[in-house]
Amino acid sequence: MAFPTVWRECTLLCVVFLLSFVRTARGQAVQAENVTVQEGGTAQISCRLQNYDGSIVVIQNPRRQTLFFNGTRALKDDRFQMVLFTPRLVRITLTNVSVLDEGGYFCQLYTDDTHHQVATLSVVVPPETPIIEVNQEAVEGGEAKLTCLSPRSKPPASLRWMRNGREIPGVVSQQENGKTVSVSNTITVAVERRDNEAAVSCEASHPALGNQRRVRHYRLDVHFAPTVKITPPPGILREGDSLTLTCTVTGNPLPRIIQWSRVNDTLPERAEILGTTLVMSRLSQSHNGTYLCQAHNNHGRAADHYTLLVYDPGAVVETHSAVPYAVIGGVLALLVFTIICVLIVTIWCSVRQKGSYLTHEASGLDEHGEVQEAFLNGNDTRDGTKKEYLL
Numbered sequence: 298m299a300f301p302t303v304w305r306e307c308t309l310l311c312v313v314f315l316l317s318f319v320r321t322a323r324g325q326a327v328q329a330e331n332v333t334v335q336e337g338g339t340a341q342i343s344c345r346l347q348n349y350d351g352s353i354v355v356i357q358n359p360r361r362q363t364l365f366f367n368g369t370r371a372l373k374d375d376r377f378q379m380v381l382f383t384p385r386l387v388r389i390t391l392t393n394v395s396v397l398d399e400g401g402y403f404c405q406l407y408t409d410d411t412h413h414q415v416a417t418l419s420v421v422v423p424p425e426t427p428i429i430e431v432n433q434e435a436v437e438g439g440e441a442k443l444t445c446l447s448p449r450s451k452p453p454a455s456l457r458w459m460r461n462g463r464e465i466p467g468v469v470s471q472q473e474n475g476k477t478v479s480v481s482n483t484i485t486v487a488v489e490r491r492d493n494e495a496a497v498s499c500e501a502s503h504p505a506l507g508n509q510r511r512v513r514h515y516r517l518d519v520h521f522a523p524t525v526k527i528t529p530p531p532g533i534l535r536e537g538d539s540l541t542l543t544c545t546v547t548g549n550p551l552p553r554i555i556q557w558s559r560v561n562d563t564l565p566e567r568a569e570i571l572g573t574t575l576v577m578s579r580l581s582q583s584h585n586g587t588y589l590c591q592a593h594n595n596h597g598r599a600a601d602h603y604t605l606l607v608y609d610p611g612a613v614v615e616t617h618s619a620v621p622y623a624v625i626g627g628v629l630a631l632l633v634f635t636i637i638c639v640l641i642v643t644i645w646c647s648v649r650q651k652g653s654y655l656t657h658e659a660s661g662l663d664e665h666g667e668v669q670e671a672f673l674n675g676n677d678t679r680d681g682t683k684k685e686y687l688l
Contacts, residue, residue, distance in 0.1 A: 327354075327406045329416035335505055336422045336451075340394050341380075344387040344404030344414070353407040354387055359400025359418075365389060396420045396451065396476040422477050423505035424454035427513045435488045436596065437521035444483045445499035445513070449474065452504065456482040460497045486517075493519040493549055522597025523548030527590050534580055535608050542575040542603055544590035552592035560587040560602070580607045 326347040334340040344356065356365045363371040368382040381388040391398060399420045405413040424447040435441035445467075447454045458465040467484040482499065486492075494516050501511040528543045546552055557564065557575045565584050569576045577584060585607055591600040 327404050327412050327414050329402070329404045329414035331417045331419070333419040333421065334394050336395055336420050338394055340391045340398075340418055342389050342391065342402050342416050342418065344416070346385055346387065346406065349384040349406075350408075354382075355403075355405040355407065356387070356389060357403040357405065358398075359402065361403070364402075391418075394418075394420055396422060399476065420451070420476075421505045422449060422451035423503045424450040424480075424501045424511055426511045427456060427499045427501045429499055429513050429515045431518075432483070433485075435492075435517060435519045437488065437490045437519060439488065441486045441488050441492075441517055441519070442483065443486070443497070443515070444481055445501075447480045447501050449477045449479065450501075450503060451477045453478040453480050454501045454503045456480055457500055457502075458482060458484050458497060459500060460495070465497070488517060488519045490519060490521045492517050493521070518549070520549050520594075520596055523552050523592045523594055523599045525590050525592050525599040525601045527588075527601045527603045529603055533608060534605070535610050536581050537610065538580050538607075540575075540577045540580055540584075540605065542588065542590070544573045544575070544592075544601070546573060546590075546592045546599075548592065548594050548596075548599075550594050552594050554592070556589075556591040558589045558591070560589060562586055580605075582607050582609075 328345040328347070330343050330345075332340050332342060342356070344354070346354070353367055354365075355363055355367075357363050358372070364374075364377050365371060365379055368379055368387075370377070370379070376392045378390050378392075379388075380390050387404070399418055401415040401417050403413050403415055405411060428446045428448070430444045430446060431442075432444055433440065433442035443458075445456050445458060447456055453471055456467075456469065458467050465484050465486065467482040469480070469482050471481075472479045496514065496516055498512050498514045503511075524547045526545045528545065530540060530542070534540060544555055544557070546555060555570075555573045557568075557570050559565075565577060567578055573590075575588065575590075585605055587602050587604045589600055589602050591598065593599070
């Protein structure tokens with residue numbers, strides 16, 4: 298019958314399969330271990346053998362090139378070294394690992410049935426210290442645009458901008474570059490003059506760095522127009538004295554040329570310019586005039602002036618208080634206002650008091666009306682006696 302025949306064939310196949318499985322399980326076998334290493338480091342690739350009977354062991358790279366044949370070097374690459382070959386363990390090392398070495402390494406055991414396992418080599422690439430690029434010049438009242446760049450990492454690095462301990466939000470982008478990734482973070486910040494030289498930093502973090510960060514520091518370079526201030530000398534100047542005027546200039550970029558001049562006239566012959574300082578010796582009244590200090594850069598121009606007045610050696614000069622006239626005027630106005638208010642209040646109180654006195658005097662006349670009438674009429678009292686009244 299057909300059914301017993303089919304059943305018998307299936308049984309034989311199962312027995313053959315089980316015998317083959319038992320023989321394989323008891324026979325030789327090979328195991329490989331996956332490896333992860335940082336770029337530039339050293340990787341150890343191990344192949345573990347079970348029930349090894351001296352069969353041929355071959356190790357191949359991801360391109361299926363034979364590296365070692367039973368412990369003998371087959372590929373001329375000194376970075377690979379056979380460090381261990383025993384009946385239980387075969388181990389090779391690979392120094393100065395790069396991402397190009399990444400992939401599967403084959404451990405093959407040649408017997409009647411070839412056995413092989415693949416050890417996967419993974420390479421991580423930590424980021425270097427990031428690079429900061431200035432995309433837009435920062436001008437007072439405008440914006441600064443900065444990009445932090447990590448050109449190469451695997452897996453991608455994380456970048457963030459920091460200022461005064463706070464993160465500055467930015468736009469993050471990534472670009473693959475072979476097996477590595479380029480990461481950038483761009484920020485746009487509004488800037489004023491006070492932001493010049495302000496410190497910002499870009500931090501790169503990565504699993505291969507643990508809790509450490511690669512940090513690049515940067516100081517904002519904000520351009521602004523110059524300011525000019527002349528420092529005048531103390532006291533008065535007389536003929537024969539010397540004069541030194543110092544011109545203090547700020548600006549970014551700092552003006553390289555400082556110009557001294559005299560309004561509607563040329564500088565005196567004995568005037569000497571030393572950097573930002575104007576020096577004149579043996580002053581005379583011919584030096585009198587208004588002197589200007591001027592400076593400019595690409596963002597503007599500024600100037601300050603000083604009026605020189607030279608007196609005779611014996612002239613009596615009335616010194617003036619250093620208190621500004623506006624302050625003195627304000628104090629005097631307040632004093633006059635206070636006096637007027639006091640006078641108004643005094644007059645008002647005086648008028649009120651006088652009115653009250655007249656009212657009481659009239660009341661007293663009413664009370665003593667009879668006395669006055671008796672005095673005017675000369676009437677006697679009933680008892681015929683005469684009384685005196687004090688008026």
